[in-house]
Amino acid sequence: MKVRIDRIARDIEIINSFTSTPGRGITRFTFSEPYMQARAYLAEELQKIGARVATTPGGNLCGRIEGGMTGLPSVMTGSHIDSVLHGGRFDGVAGVVAALEAARVMAEEKPAHRHPVDVVVFAEEEGSRFGSVMIGSRAWIGKLTSEDLNRLKDQDGVSYAAAMADAGIAPEAASLLRPGMVKAMIELHIEQSLVLESKGLSIGVVEGINGIKQFAVSLTGVSNHAGATPMGLRHDALQGAARVIAAVEEIAVQEPGATTVATVGVLTCEPGQANVIPGKVRFTLDIRDLDSGRIDQAARRIMSVIQKTCQDRGLAFDIQPRSDTPPVRLSKEVVRLIETTAREKGIKTLRMPSGALHDSSILPEVTEVGMIFVPSKAGRSHCPEEETNLEDIGAGAELLLGAVAKLAS
Numbered sequence: 257m258k259v260r261i262d263r264i265a266r267d268i269e270i271i272n273s274f275t276s277t278p279g280r281g282i283t284r285f286t287f288s289e290p291y292m293q294a295r296a297y298l299a300e301e302l303q304k305i306g307a308r309v310a311t312t313p314g315g316n317l318c319g320r321i322e323g324g325m326t327g328l329p330s331v332m333t334g335s336h337i338d339s340v341l342h343g344g345r346f347d348g349v350a351g352v353v354a355a356l357e358a359a360r361v362m363a364e365e366k367p368a369h370r371h372p373v374d375v376v377v378f379a380e381e382e383g384s385r386f387g388s389v390m391i392g393s394r395a396w397i398g399k400l401t402s403e404d405l406n407r408l409k410d411q412d413g414v415s416y417a418a419a420m421a422d423a424g425i426a427p428e429a430a431s432l433l434r435p436g437m438v439k440a441m442i443e444l445h446i447e448q449s450l451v452l453e454s455k456g457l458s459i460g461v462v463e464g465i466n467g468i469k470q471f472a473v474s475l476t477g478v479s480n481h482a483g484a485t486p487m488g489l490r491h492d493a494l495q496g497a498a499r500v501i502a503a504v505e506e507i508a509v510q511e512p513g514a515t516t517v518a519t520v521g522v523l524t525c526e527p528g529q530a531n532v533i534p535g536k537v538r539f540t541l542d543i544r545d546l547d548s549g550r551i552d553q554a555a556r557r558i559m560s561v562i563q564k565t566c567q568d569r570g571l572a573f574d575i576q577p578r579s580d581t582p583p584v585r586l587s588k589e590v591v592r593l594i595e596t597t598a599r600e601k602g603i604k605t606l607r608m609p610s611g612a613l614h615d616s617s618i619l620p621e622v623t624e625v626g627m628i629f630v631p632s633k634a635g636r637s638h639c640p641e642e643e644t645n646l647e648d649i650g651a652g653a654e655l656l657l658g659a660v661a662k663l664a665s
C-alpha cells in the first residue's frame with residue numbers, strides 16, 4: 257500500500273482555493289463560506305470512496321469506512337481546516353489530506369480491517385471566529401454543552417449554534433464520543449517549529465502536549481527625575497525587571513532535559529517617559545514543558561529571583577497566576593506503534609513534545625491518541641509563509657496509513 261503524493265497535492269490546492277483573503281494568506285473561519293466549500297469538497301471525496309459522512313455534535317465532519325466486523329470501536333484520524341486570520345496552507349490541512357489519502361488507499365486496496373476507520377475534520381480548532389479553541393472536539397466529547405454553543409458568539413454576535421445552522425449543517429442525533437467508541441486516534445500536523453528541520457528529519461512522533469503556566473508580574477519602585485536622582489538612590493522598576501527577565505532565559509535553559517521554554521511576551525513600563533525613572537513595570541511570564549514538575553521548578557526559581565532582586569533594589573512585587581493548563585501525555589502504545597511502523601518503512605523519527613495545542617490534547621479523555629509531526633520550513637506557521645515539503649507530507653501520510661491500517665486490522 258502506498259499513498260499518492262499527486263492526490264495529496266491536489267487536495268491541498270483545492271482546499272486552499274477556498275479563502276476569504278485571496279493573495280493574503282489563508283483565512284477560513286469555521287462555518288464561513290470558504291470553510292463550507294472546503295468542507296463540502298472533503299465530504300464529496302469521502303463519499304467517492306464509499307465513506308458514510310455525518311456531522312457530529314460540535315459540527316465536526318466524520319466520514320466512516322466500515323470494517324469487516326460490526327460493533328467494533330473505530331480507528332480515527334484527521335485534523336482541522338479552519339485557520340487563523342491570514343494563516344498558512346498547511347496548519348490542519350496537512351492532517352486532513354493525509355487522513356483522506358490514507359482512507360482512499362485503504363478503500364482501494366482493501367486490506368483486511370475489522371475496525372471501521374473514521375476520517376474527521378474538527379471544527380473551530382483555532383478559535384479564530386468564536387474566541388475559544390477546539391470547540392468541535394470539546395463539544396463532541398461533551399465538555400461543551402448546547403448551552404455553551406449558544407453562548408459562544410463571534411464578533412457579529414452570531415452564536416456557534418446559529419452559525420452552524422446558518423451553514424446548513426445539523427449534528428446527527430448521534431451521541432457524544434465516549435470512552436470505548438474509538439480504539440485510537442492519530443493526528444498528523446505540521447510541527448510549527450524548527451526542530452525537525454534543524455535535524456534534517458521528516459517525521460516527529462509526539463509524546464505529549466506541553467503544559468502552560470502563565471503569570472502576570474508587576475514590580476513597583478519609585479518614579480523620579482531622571483536627571484536629579486543619583487544612581488545609588490534609585491528604585492528603578494525597569495532595572496529590576498531587566499535582571500528578572502535575563503534570569504528567565506537562564507533558568508529555562510538550565511532545566512534538566514532542556515525541554516522547558518519560558519517567555520516574557522508583554523512588557524509595559526510606567527510612566528513611560530524618557531526623562532523619568534520607571535516606577536512600575538508589568539510583564540507576563542509563560543512557562544511550558546511536557547513535565548509539570550519542571551514547569552513548577554522553573555516557576556519557583558524565577559519567583560525566588562524576583563523576590564531577591566526586589567529585596568536588593570527596594571522594589572515591591574506582585575505575582576498573579578493567569579492560567580494553568582496541565583501537560584497532556586499521549587498514548588505510549590500509539591507512540592510505539594508509530595515508531596515501529598516508521599522503522600519498517602525506513603523512516604527516521606524523533607520523539608518530541610508539541611508546543612502548541614491541538615484537538616489531540618482533548619481526545620485522550622476518550623481514547624488512545626498519537627500525533628505525527630512533519631517539518632515546517634523555517635518553523636513558520638500561522639502566517640502566509642507557512643510551508644511544508646510535499647515529500648514530507650507524503651512520508652507522514654505513508655506512516656499514518658501504515659499505523660491506521662495496523663490499528664484497524
Ligand SMILES: [Zn+2]
Pocket residue numbers: 336347348381445614
Ligand atoms: Zn492546527
